Amino acid sequence: MSLNGARGGAEGGAVPLSPPDLVESALAAVAAGAGxxxxxxxxxxxxxxxxxxxxGPLLEAMRGAGVSVPLSVSAGIGAEPDPAGRLERVRAWTVLPDRAVVHFAEPGAEELARALLARGVAVDAVVPLGGEAEGRLAADPGAGTGAEPGAGTGAGTGAEPGPLARFLAWPVRDPARIRLAVELASADPALVAGLRWLPPVPLLLFGREAAAWPVLRLAVRCGAGARIGVGDVLHLPDGRPARSNAELVAAAREIAGAPATAGSR
Incomplete structure (x- = not known):
């Protein structure tokens, strides 16, 4: 469940910003079924x-208030533009999250992910697919047909490798500590089919704004992990504005049709 994302207060009252609001929103979302x-x-x-x-204080406040599910922190350029600065920050953490999100479209992703793993923090490796996103599989004639991993992602063409190619070239393959988080620009089953030759790590699918709910439905059909929350979308499946993260999580659980947390991470 994406609690706040890169959103600001101008985007509505459903967006928690202060530590107390983040704690309250997290507790309510977990009560609604967020995993x-x-x-x-x-x-x-x-x-x-x-x-x-x-x-550190935010993680301590959440855990101290009783947020018992795994806590993840986004470690992207929105928080620290300089790759060396991100490494320095992560290595200085005194309170560790359970997971951290690393965007493989950003410079220094591989080294940052290794630094997190060395500290005992699991990694969600984010790769965007579809539309104009780097690493698009739909534009690759060999995607999902047994073609060599990295085809269509800039690998072997003299171009800068795309995020998917960078992830595939990354040597770490630990299913217990690595998860591939694929951001889909649309709920295109062909994009997901093209992922079948990827390394055997857990897969999480998510979309943003108009793509959020269609991608969540696709993830449920595929049996993949899924994500929802104010950080990704501000409206419910029927188009009404969401009043809270808990309301989004409850809607995701209803779509999943199960008491588990599919669609509510």
């Missing part, structure tokens, strides 16, 4: 941050 919580920690002025003085 994980992803948060973008922020400074008092609202800027995303990976500083241990921001990340």
């Amino acid at each position: 994980e919580v992803l948060v973008h920690p922020r400074t008092p002025c609202g800027r995303e941050s990976l500083s241990p003085r921001v990340v």
Whole structure:
């Protein structure tokens, strides 16, 4: 469940920003069935941050309040644009999240992911697919047909490798600590079919805004993990504005048709 994402207060009252609001929203979402919580920690002025003085107190507040599911932190350029700065921040953390999100479209992703794993933090490797996103499989004639991994992603063409090619070239293959989080621009089953030759790590699918609910339905049909939350979408499946993360999670569970947390991470 994406608790707040990169959103600001101007995007509505459903977006939790302060630590107390984030804690309250997380507790309600977990009560509604969320199996994980992803948060973008922020400074008092609202800027995303990976500083241990921001990340640590927030994680402690959540755990101290009884948020019992795994907690994940986004470790992207929105919080620290400089790759070396991100490494420095992560290595200085005194309180560790259970997982961290690393965007393989961003510079320094491989080294950042290794640093997190070395600290005992599991990694969600985010790869965008579809539309104009890097690493698009739909544009690859060999995708899903047994073609060599990395085809159609910039690998072997002299172009800068795309996010998927970078992930495939990354040597770490630990299903217990690595999860591939694929951001789909649309709920295209062909994109998911093209993922079948990927390394045997857990797969999570998610979309943003108009793609969020169609991709969640696709994930449920495919048996993949899924994600929803204010950080990804501000409306319910019927188009009504969501009042909270808990309301989004409850709607996701209804779509999944099961008491488990499919669609509610």
